[in-house]
Amino acid sequence: MEQRVRASWRLVLLHTTLIILFGKGVRAQIRYSLLEEQKDGSAVGNLAKDLGLDLRSLKERGFRIVTTSGDSLFTVNQIDGMLNVNGKIDRETVCGRISACIINLKIALENPLEIHYVSVEITDVNDHAPTFPEKEKRLEISESALPGARYQLQAARDPDSATNSVQQYKLSHNDHFRIEIKDRGEDRKMPFLVLQKALDRETTSRHKLLLTALDGGRPAKTGNMEILVDVLDVNDNMPVFTRDVYSVTLKENVPVGTIVLQVNATDMDDGPNGEIFYTFGNDIDSKLLQLFELNSNTGEIIVIGPIDYEEMNNYEIDIQALDKGPVPLTSEKSITIKIIDINDNAPEIEVTSFSSAVPEDSKVGTTVALISVSDLDSGVNGKVLCYITEDLPFRLTPSSQDNIYSLVTASSLDRETVPRYDITLVAKDSGQPPLSSVKTITVQVSDVNDNSPEFSLFPYSFYVMENNVPGKSLFSVSAADRDLDGNAVINYNILRNFGDENKYASFININSENGEIYALKSFDFEMLKTFQFHVLATDSGSPSLGSNVTVNVFVLDQNDNVPVILYPVNANGSAEEEIPRNVNAGHLVTKVRAYDADIGYNGWLLFSLQEVSDHSLFSLDRYTGQIRTLRSFTETDEAQHKLVVLVKDNGNVSLSATATVIVKVVEPKEAFAASDVKNAVIDEEENNVTFYLIITLGSVSVLFIISIIVLIAMQCSKSTDYSSKYLQDMNYDGTLCHSIQYRSGDKRYMLVGPRMSIGSTLAPGSNRNTLVIPDRRRRDSGEFQSVSLHLLKRYEAREKSLWLKGKLWEES
Numbered sequence: 001m002e003q004r005v006r007a008s009w010r011l012v013l014l015h016t017t018l019i020i021l022f023g024k025g026v027r028a029q030i031r032y033s034l035l036e037e038q039k040d041g042s043a044v045g046n047l048a049k050d051l052g053l054d055l056r057s058l059k060e061r062g063f064r065i066v067t068t069s070g071d072s073l074f075t076v077n078q079i080d081g082m083l084n085v086n087g088k089i090d091r092e093t094v095c096g097r098i099s100a101c102i103i104n105l106k107i108a109l110e111n112p113l114e115i116h117y118v119s120v121e122i123t124d125v126n127d128h129a130p131t132f133p134e135k136e137k138r139l140e141i142s143e144s145a146l147p148g149a150r151y152q153l154q155a156a157r158d159p160d161s162a163t164n165s166v167q168q169y170k171l172s173h174n175d176h177f178r179i180e181i182k183d184r185g186e187d188r189k190m191p192f193l194v195l196q197k198a199l200d201r202e203t204t205s206r207h208k209l210l211l212t213a214l215d216g217g218r219p220a221k222t223g224n225m226e227i228l229v230d231v232l233d234v235n236d237n238m239p240v241f242t243r244d245v246y247s248v249t250l251k252e253n254v255p256v257g258t259i260v261l262q263v264n265a266t267d268m269d270d271g272p273n274g275e276i277f278y279t280f281g282n283d284i285d286s287k288l289l290q291l292f293e294l295n296s297n298t299g300e301i302i303v304i305g306p307i308d309y310e311e312m313n314n315y316e317i318d319i320q321a322l323d324k325g326p327v328p329l330t331s332e333k334s335i336t337i338k339i340i341d342i343n344d345n346a347p348e349i350e351v352t353s354f355s356s357a358v359p360e361d362s363k364v365g366t367t368v369a370l371i372s373v374s375d376l377d378s379g380v381n382g383k384v385l386c387y388i389t390e391d392l393p394f395r396l397t398p399s400s401q402d403n404i405y406s407l408v409t410a411s412s413l414d415r416e417t418v419p420r421y422d423i424t425l426v427a428k429d430s431g432q433p434p435l436s437s438v439k440t441i442t443v444q445v446s447d448v449n450d451n452s453p454e455f456s457l458f459p460y461s462f463y464v465m466e467n468n469v470p471g472k473s474l475f476s477v478s479a480a481d482r483d484l485d486g487n488a489v490i491n492y493n494i495l496r497n498f499g500d501e502n503k504y505a506s507f508i509n510i511n512s513e514n515g516e517i518y519a520l521k522s523f524d525f526e527m528l529k530t531f532q533f534h535v536l537a538t539d540s541g542s543p544s545l546g547s548n549v550t551v552n553v554f555v556l557d558q559n560d561n562v563p564v565i566l567y568p569v570n571a572n573g574s575a576e577e578e579i580p581r582n583v584n585a586g587h588l589v590t591k592v593r594a595y596d597a598d599i600g601y602n603g604w605l606l607f608s609l610q611e612v613s614d615h616s617l618f619s620l621d622r623y624t625g626q627i628r629t630l631r632s633f634t635e636t637d638e639a640q641h642k643l644v645v646l647v648k649d650n651g652n653v654s655l656s657a658t659a660t661v662i663v664k665v666v667e668p669k670e671a672f673a674a675s676d677v678k679n680a681v682i683d684e685e686e687n688n689v690t691f692y693l694i695i696t697l698g699s700v701s702v703l704f705i706i707s708i709i710v711l712i713a714m715q716c717s718k719s720t721d722y723s724s725k726y727l728q729d730m731n732y733d734g735t736l737c738h739s740i741q742y743r744s745g746d747k748r749y750m751l752v753g754p755r756m757s758i759g760s761t762l763a764p765g766s767n768r769n770t771l772v773i774p775d776r777r778r779r780d781s782g783e784f785q786s787v788s789l790h791l792l793k794r795y796e797a798r799e800k801s802l803w804l805k806g807k808l809w810e811e812s
Contacts, residue, residue: 031119032083036091037127041084044074044120047107048081051116055081061109073103074120083118091122092159099161126164126217130156132225137211141199142232142327149195150180155188156213156223163216172210177229179211193227201231232326235273239265239321239331246319246335252309252342260292260337263299265321273325281318281332288317301335309341310376343381343431348374349439357446360415368394368443369407373427381431389424394443396425407441415445416482449487449541453479459532459550466525466558474508477515477549479537487541490515495534495548504531504553517551525557526597559602559651565659566593574660580668581633589618592625592659594647601650610658611644618643618663627661639665 032045048055053063059078073094075086083105095101100121107116133154141151158165169191171179176199180192191211199207209227214220242264250260267274277296280289291305292315301317315337322328353370375382386396386405393411398404407423421443428436455477462475481488492515496505509518515535531553538546568575568590577590596603607625612618617637619630627643641663648656 029117029119031121033121033123035123035125036089037125038085038089040087044083044085046081047076047083053081061111063109066106066108074105089122091124094122097161124161124164126160126215126221128159129221130158130166130213130215130223132156132223134225136226136228139227139229140232140326141229142234143199143201144234145195145199147195147198151193153191153193153211155190158215160215165215166213167216168214170212174207174209176207177209199231201233205231235269235323235325235327235329237267237269238329239267239276239323241265241321241331241333246333249338249340250307251340252307253344254303254307256303258303260301260303263319263333265331267323269323269325273323275324276321277324279320279322281320284318288315292317307339309339310345313339341378341381343377343429343435345376346435346437347384347427347429349425349427349437351441354441357444358413359448360413360445361448361450362409362413364409364411366409367406368409369441371396371405371407371425373403375429377429377431381429383430384427386425386427389426392421392423394423413445415447416451418445420444447484447487449483449539449545451482452545452547453481453490453537453539454547455479455537455549459552461552463554463556464523465556466523467560468519468522470519470521472518473516474519475517477535477551481539483539483541487539489540490537493536495536505533508533510535523555525555526561528555530554557599557602559598559649559653559655561597562655563594563596563605563647563649563657565647565657566595568659568661574662576662576664578664578666581665582668583629585629585631587629589627589629589663590661592645592647596649598649604650605647606650608646609643610646613638613641617641620645633665637665
């Protein structure tokens with residue numbers, strides 16, 4: 001060993017010298033050789049010297065071995081630069097059976113950084129002897145064995161490598177056996193015991209042999225194994241089973257420990273050659289060993305695991321009967337075990353094809369899902385019936401294939417009533433007792449556009465103040481659709497046509513998204529009191545559905561009209577009245593007549609004296625506009641008096657007008673003459689007025705009778721849309737008290753129109769709503785006639801409207 005180390009050092013020195021001579025820039029890898037089993041701390045080589053390093057800088061430069069796997073097998077000394085063994089090195093532990101055991105080291109220095117690679121070859125020494133797995137090997141060989149029979153023996157093992165491993169085997173001297181070696185590669189040599197001469201049990205019943213394994217070391221090391229060969233008697237009779245066929249039936253799920261059957265065999269030999277034991281065949285499935293157990297002595301087959309018909313319904317088991325002779329003889333028999341099914345599996349439901357959403361307009365018989373049922377049991381136990389438990393608009397229809405069902409619609413669907421169905425499917429077999437399973441599937445009913453939008457009111461009635469701002473929202477209509485998503489998105493439109501029925505639709509517009517209604521113009525109550533139009537609501541479905549609603553709009557009055565003075569009216573805005581000087585207190589001088597186009601409080605006029613020359617002479621009635629004397633005239637009173645009358649309405653912001661009346665005080669004779677002239681003119685005017693009134697009232701009566709006939713005919717037609725027929729013709733006014741004053745000759749008339757009850761009428765020729773006031777002043781008869789006709793037309797329209805309201809109320 002010392003010679004080898006010295007030779008290695010010489011090689012290293014020679015290699016280092018060559019590097020120094022031929023080039024300092026060349027860095028060659030240093031390689032050392034080391035015998036295994038060296039002591040801890042043994043020197044391998046002087047690294048610092050071999051690498052040409054300065055010993056003084058080793059410690060400063062961190063001279064070390066770089067390793068990533070924990071402790072290294074070697075260490076370096078930072079003082080003398082030596083590479084030493086770190087612990088005892090066993091080549092067989094480090095490299096196993098590798099032929100060349102080389103350990104690569106990485107040597108690192110810093111400042112500057114240097115990396116050097118060093119290889120250390122661990123050389124094997126013959127430190128292990130061959131060993132056999134067993135110290136003693138027993139073999140039983142029949143005396144009938146023929147020469148040349150081979151018996152494999154277990155090879156010896158030697159951890160050393162190459163020539164130090166097992167190289168040969170030697171058998172102790174004998175006459176009957178020899179050893180043969182078969183090379184298996186990788187230093188493995190397999191020994192075989194070969195019979196070279198027939199055995200005679202009667203001569204020698206047992207042979208003792210010694211097998212020796214030798215390695216190639218110098219000196220060689222050996223290992224021994226003793227071989228005991230027992231010569232067996234000849235067994236010339238095989239076991240025979242008592243039955244030719246073994247077959248048995250067994251119910252599944254039988255308890256563990258159940259004896260399936262018992263086999264029996266006999267052997268005509270004596271002694272051990274005639275004793276029999278039983279085993280499973282060599283080719284038996286490993287699963288059978290988990291289900292059945294064979295009693296080797298009695299031949300009973302016992303259940304040790306769960307027997308399931310669905311996994312296997314028939315078993316064939318090979319049984320061997322062996323005698324206990326030195327060389328056992330065997331007989332084989334196949335056993336058939338037939339498994340009987342019991343109802344131990346519940347049916348299984350599988351949805352093979354499923355439409356989770358079904359349109360609500362699906363026809364009856366539409367397929368929703370395909371249902372497959374199965375049962376692992378057989379026969380009656382595997383016959384399955386599938387059905388639905390609840391009363392739902394679905395049914396199961398069996399198909400032409402067994403255990404396949406179609407889930408179809410049995411009646412019409414309505415998503416708005418039931419949006420989803422949880423269908424419980426039950427599968428039940430025909431076993432005893434029957435087993436069943438349940439599966440629930442959810443079917444969503446998808447929406448189709450089958451619902452028209454519905455308005456919240458029918459009809460709509462809205463009240464709008466006149467003089468509204470154009471473009472400002474007045475009111476809104478709203479409709480709802482029971483459908484979903486796009487089918488429920490509603491658009492609003494105004495039905496417009498060119499007929500008289502919908503002519504006012506051009507006054508308004510509508511927001512198509514939210515139903516807000518806007519006015520395109522400002523309404524005037526005096527021109528238009530009520531109108532109606534139709535709003536169409538359509539959804540966004542395909543095809544689109546829609547519905548319409550009637551909207552009645554009532555225009556409310558505002559105080560936007562100034563009172564109009566009907567009397568006095570002349571060029572200079574004043575009127576002259578002459579009265580005798582001898583009249584008494586309370587004498588009616590004249591009456592100021594005025595008219596306001598507004599209604600209610602806005603048209604209720606009040607009179608007051610704004611200016612008067614003598615407050616003690618005249619008074620003005622606040623409500624009628626009559627000017628009367630407060631006392632008799634005296635000689636000192638002025639002959640002419642000026643009265644300025646203020647007429648204002650009762651609106652929140654009152655509007656007013658003024659009239660000037662000049663009162664002249666004359667002597668009695670002049671007054672009587674003037675009175676006679678006036679009376680003559682008045683008589684003439686009254687005759688004319690009477691004639692015109694008779695004609696007017698006659699016409700009104702005829703129109704009234706015609707209207708009654710038309711209404712009776714409409715009633716007989718059973719029409720139900722009363723609002724659309726009559727509401728647009730209503731002359732809505734909403735007044736509290738409306739008065740119109742006019743005069744004829746020396747008489748003044750005030751037509752008072754309070755709000756009448758439903759069904760009231762104004763009889764022709766009746767003056768129950770007319771206040772007759774005598775007047776001395778005569779006016780032009782043409783003015784009176786035009787005013788009378790205008791007033792009669794207004795009353796005729798109002799009476800007709802009230803009568804129609806009464807009919808609607810009675811019918812509703």
